[in-house]
Amino acid sequence: MSISAKDIRNIAIVGHSGEGKTTLMEAMLFNGGTIERMGKTDNGTTVSDFDEQEIARKMSVSLSVAYTSWGGAKLNLLDVPGFYDFEGEFNEAMRACGGALVVTGAGGTVTVGAEKAISQCLRAKKPLIVFINGMDKDNADYYGTVHALQEKYKGKIAPIQIPVMEGNKMTGVVNALTGKAYKFSNTGYEEIPVPELYVRDLEEMQASLMETAAENDDVLLEKYFEDGFLSREDTIHGIRKGIFSINVIPVMAGSALQNKGVINLMNEIVKYMPEAAERSGLPATDPVKDAVVGVECVENAPFCAQVFKTAVDPFVGRMNYLRVCRGALQTGMSVLNTNTNATERINALYLVKGKKLEAVNSIGAGDIGAVSKLSNTGTGDTLCAEDTPVVFDAIPFPKPVLFLAVYASVRGTEDKVFGGLARLADEDKSFTVTKNTGTGETLVGGQGEVHLEVIKKKLKAKFGADADFRTPAVAYKETIRKSATAEGKYKKQTGGHGQYGHCKMRFEPCEKDFEFAEEVVGGSVPKQYIPAVEKGIIECLPNGVLAGYPVIRVKAVLYDGSYHDVDSSEAAFKSAAEIAFKEGIKNASPVLLEPISRLKIAVPEQFVGDVMGDLNKRRGRIIGMDAQDEMQVVTAEAPQGELLTYATSLRSMTQGRGKFTETFARYEQAPDAVLQNLKK
Numbered sequence: 001m002s003i004s005a006k007d008i009r010n011i012a013i014v015g016h017s018g019e020g021k022t023t024l025m026e027a028m029l030f031n032g033g034t035i036e037r038m039g040k041t042d043n044g045t046t047v048s049d050f051d052e053q054e055i056a057r058k059m060s061v062s063l064s065v066a067y068t069s070w071g072g073a074k075l076n077l078l079d080v081p082g083f084y085d086f087e088g089e090f091n092e093a094m095r096a097c098g099g100a101l102v103v104t105g106a107g108g109t110v111t112v113g114a115e116k117a118i119s120q121c122l123r124a125k126k127p128l129i130v131f132i133n134g135m136d137k138d139n140a141d142y143y144g145t146v147h148a149l150q151e152k153y154k155g156k157i158a159p160i161q162i163p164v165m166e167g168n169k170m171t172g173v174v175n176a177l178t179g180k181a182y183k184f185s186n187t188g189y190e191e192i193p194v195p196e197l198y199v200r201d202l203e204e205m206q207a208s209l210m211e212t213a214a215e216n217d218d219v220l221l222e223k224y225f226e227d228g229f230l231s232r233e234d235t236i237h238g239i240r241k242g243i244f245s246i247n248v249i250p251v252m253a254g255s256a257l258q259n260k261g262v263i264n265l266m267n268e269i270v271k272y273m274p275e276a277a278e279r280s281g282l283p284a285t286d287p288v289k290d291a292v293v294g295v296e297c298v299e300n301a302p303f304c305a306q307v308f309k310t311a312v313d314p315f316v317g318r319m320n321y322l323r324v325c326r327g328a329l330q331t332g333m334s335v336l337n338t339n340t341n342a343t344e345r346i347n348a349l350y351l352v353k354g355k356k357l358e359a360v361n362s363i364g365a366g367d368i369g370a371v372s373k374l375s376n377t378g379t380g381d382t383l384c385a386e387d388t389p390v391v392f393d394a395i396p397f398p399k400p401v402l403f404l405a406v407y408a409s410v411r412g413t414e415d416k417v418f419g420g421l422a423r424l425a426d427e428d429k430s431f432t433v434t435k436n437t438g439t440g441e442t443l444v445g446g447q448g449e450v451h452l453e454v455i456k457k458k459l460k461a462k463f464g465a466d467a468d469f470r471t472p473a474v475a476y477k478e479t480i481r482k483s484a485t486a487e488g489k490y491k492k493q494t495g496g497h498g499q500y501g502h503c504k505m506r507f508e509p510c511e512k513d514f515e516f517a518e519e520v521v522g523g524s525v526p527k528q529y530i531p532a533v534e535k536g537i538i539e540c541l542p543n544g545v546l547a548g549y550p551v552i553r554v555k556a557v558l559y560d561g562s563y564h565d566v567d568s569s570e571a572a573f574k575s576a577a578e579i580a581f582k583e584g585i586k587n588a589s590p591v592l593l594e595p596i597s598r599l600k601i602a603v604p605e606q607f608v609g610d611v612m613g614d615l616n617k618r619r620g621r622i623i624g625m626d627a628q629d630e631m632q633v634v635t636a637e638a639p640q641g642e643l644l645t646y647a648t649s650l651r652s653m654t655q656g657r658g659k660f661t662e663t664f665a666r667y668e669q670a671p672d673a674v675l676q677n678l679k680k
Helices: 021-031 052-055 083-097 112-123 144-153 196-214 218-227 230-242 262-272 414-427 449-462 527-542 570-586 605-617 644-655 672-679
Strands: 006-015 064-072 073-079 097-107 128-133 155-160 161-166 169-175 180-185 188-192 247-252 281-286 290-295 303-311 317-326 329-330 334-337 344-345 349-353 355-360 362-364 367-373 382-384 402-408 432-435 442-446 465-471 475-479 484-492 499-509 514-520 554-562 590-603 621-628 631-639 659-669
Touching: 006 021, 006 083, 006 112, 006 262, 021 064, 021 073, 021 262, 021 362, 052 449, 064 349, 064 367, 073 230, 073 262, 073 362, 083 112, 083 230, 083 449, 112 128, 128 144, 128 262, 128 414, 144 247, 155 180, 161 196, 161 344, 161 554, 169 188, 169 196, 169 329, 180 230, 188 230, 196 230, 218 230, 230 247, 230 262, 247 262, 303 414, 317 329, 317 362, 349 362, 402 414, 402 449, 414 432, 414 449, 442 449, 449 465, 475 499, 484 570, 499 527, 499 570, 514 527, 527 554, 527 570, 554 570, 590 605, 590 672, 605 621, 605 631, 605 644, 644 659
Parallel strands: 006 073, 006 097, 097 128, 128 247, 155 247, 514 554
Antiparallel strands: 064 073, 161 169, 169 180, 180 188, 281 290, 303 317, 303 382, 317 367, 329 362, 334 344, 334 382, 349 355, 349 367, 402 442, 402 465, 432 442, 475 590, 484 499, 499 554, 590 631, 590 659, 621 631
C-alpha cells in the first residue's frame, strides 16, 4: 500500500475515561469499511481494546493503533487510554499524531479528562477537534457543554455544527460551514433543507465563524472590515488556518454508539486536520554537526523515523510502533539507531489494525506502522539511514508516584517474576523496577493503583509469573545524640587456648555516616587487633538498639583495652567490639531518624486549601507557593512514611487534576509516636 504523506491524517483520540473514545474509533473503522460490524466495549469485541486487561476492565489501558480510508485519505487512528494512570500512553500518542480528536460527554460541563486532554494538546501544539459524544442520551446538553468549553478556552472554541433534535434525540445536523443540513438514516445520512427552527442559530453561528476566520488571516481581516462579510470559501480557509495554528478548536457532536454524526466528523477530519506532509520542520539533532535541524516529511529523502511505543509479547517478541518522519522504511534495509548507536536490520514490516498485523514491504513518509524483533531499539529511539544520522528528542514520561514492594508469590520463581517485570518496564516507560538500597526491597513504581494492578495482571498473563505487591518498608535509621563510653570484654576459657579481647570505646555523634578512630597508647591493644575492632563495629551498624534499623552519623573511638599473649585473637577483639557497641549506643541517647521528602505539588487554586490541610495531617511543612500555567505549585516537606499512598489521596482531593513530584531531602529525628508504632 503506497500512499502520499499529503493523503495521511494521524489522529489521536483522547479524552476522559468512559466517554466513548474506543466506540468512536470503532464507528470510524466501520464507516471506512475496515470492519464489517461495530464491536462493543462491554463485550470485549472492539478492534483497539484487545488486551486481556482491557476486555476484563472494559476500558483501554494501552495505546492502540488502527487505520481506515475515508474521502481519499488514510486515517491512522490512535486510541489513547483516558484513565489518569496511563498518562505515558498519552505522551506516546502526542509524538506520533499530527492532530487530536478530544471526545467529551454532553453533560453540560468540561470533564477533568477533556480539560487535561485539551490542555496537553495545546502544550504539545497539536491541532484538535472536540467531539461532543452521547447526544443520544436523554440528558444530553449540547449548548451547555459548548458554553462550558467557551468559558474555559476563551476565544478558541468554534462550534461548526448545530444538532437537529427531535424530542431529546439527535436526528441530524446542520453544518454551519457548508450551510447544509443532514438527516441521519440507516444508510448514513441524507441532505435535507435547513429546518426553520435552526435558521437563526445557523446565521448567528456563520457570522461568528466569519469573524473567527478573519482573525486568523490578515488578508481576510481586511476583507472582512471592508465588506463586513466573508465568502464560504474564505471562511473555510480562515478556519482551517486557525485550526492549523491551534487558535481555533472546532466543536462537533453526535453519538458514537449509534454511529450518528460520525460520518460528518470524518469528513471534517479529512478536510481540516493537518496532512502528514504539513507536519514539517520537526526538530531533530544532527549528531555529526551537533546542530538542530528541521526534518521535512517528504518521500524522496533519507529515511528517518521515531519509535513511539514498544509492545512485548512472550511469543511474538518485541514489537516497535513507529512513525516514519522522512523517506521510506523498507524490508531488508539496515538502519542506524542513533540512540544506541546500533545497526538494525528490518526483516518484517507491518501496518496495524489493533492486534492484527498486515505485512507490507514499505512504509512511507508520514505513515505509521510496526517493525518486529529489533534487538537494540526501544520507545523514543530514532531509526535513520546510516549515512544521514539524526536524533529526535526523547518522549517525556511521567515519573512514578506510587511505589510498592514486590515479592514472588511462589518461592523459587524470583527470576521469572523479576525478568517479566523488567520486560514490562521496557514496554511501559512510566513504570519502573528499582532496588531500594535502604531497605533491600525491590520496588515497582507506577502512576497509581490501577496502573500497578494492570502490571501485576500482565505479568501473570504474559509471563506466567505470580507476584505480591505490598506496602514498602520505610528506610528508617538510628543515630545518637550525645557521647558515651563503653567497655567490651570477651573472655572464654576452654580446655586448650581460650579467647580474650578487651576494648574500651567512646561513641560520639558525627557528620559522616560512620567514622572510626583509635587513641590507644602504650600498646594496650596491639596494632594487629585494631582492624578487628573496627570490623566488629561495622558489622553492628545495620542493626540498631532501638528498633533494629541501621545506625548512622556515629564516630567510634578505641581509646584503651587489654590483651592476653596467648588467648587474644582477631575474633575475640571483634566480639569485644560488638559488646561495647551495644552498651555504648544505648548510653548515647539513641534516637530514630525518618526520611523526609520534598514535594512539589501542582494543583488548581481551588484545591490549595485542601492540599495544605492534608499536608498538615501528614506532619508536613509548607515551604512556598508559586503560580505556574494556571496552577499553584506548592513546595512542601513531609515524612516519607506519611506519603506512601499520597498519589491516590491527591488524585481524590483534586478530582484528578493534581500532580506531584517527590525527592529525598534528608533524615530528621522522628517523634516518639513513630518509634512506638514500629515497636508494636
